[in-house]
Amino acid sequence: MLTLTQELHDAIVAHARADHPDEACGVIAGPAGTDRPERHIPMLNAARSPTFYEFDSTxxxxxxxxxxxxxxxxxxxxHSHTATEAYPSRTDIGYANEPGxxxxxxxxxDHDGAGPFQFRSFRIVDGRVTEEEVRTVASYA
Known part of the structure; x- marks a missing residue:
């Protein structure tokens, strides 16, 4: 299960909304070994594409x-999908290289300026996709 704060959840959705019609992408970092997302880092989609995302290598x-x-x-x-459901594509699965x-x-x-948006989380290990529950909390305290 992914547990994240409502603030981080809302930041991801806001980034997806802002970058639409292009795919948005980013990372939420956390202390090593804790599985606790804390720091939102929106990234630039170097591909600037509505069907593909790519982190700038630099x-x-x-x-x-x-x-x-x-x-x-x-x-x-x-990342966001602008024309399909929130499920990893074959390309997404192929690029998933962080098993943790x-x-x-x-x-x-279904973007109309206000949502609603599908928000789903997956584990992708060795090409195998497993959906997991997403739980939002006010804080980790």
Missing amino acids: DLLKLYREMDDHDEEPVVIY AHYVLVSTA
Whole structure:
């Protein structure tokens, strides 16, 4: 199960809404070994595409160095789908290389400026996709 604060949930949805009709992408980092998402890092979709996302390699390298410096890891890796349901595509599955991460997908396919949006989380390990429950909380305290 993915547990994240309502604030982080809303930040992901806001990013997906803002970047529509292109796919949005980003990371939520957390303290290494805790599985607790804490720091939202919206990324630029270098592909600038409504059907594909790609992290800019320079930005991604900078992000991983920053996470290493703060003893963090990517707890959530997210992106949006603009024309399909919130379910990993074959491309998404092929690029999933963080077996400990939660892969969150938000669909803006029914986007009318206000939602509602599909918000789903998956574990992707060795090409196998498993959906998991998403629980939002006011805080981790």
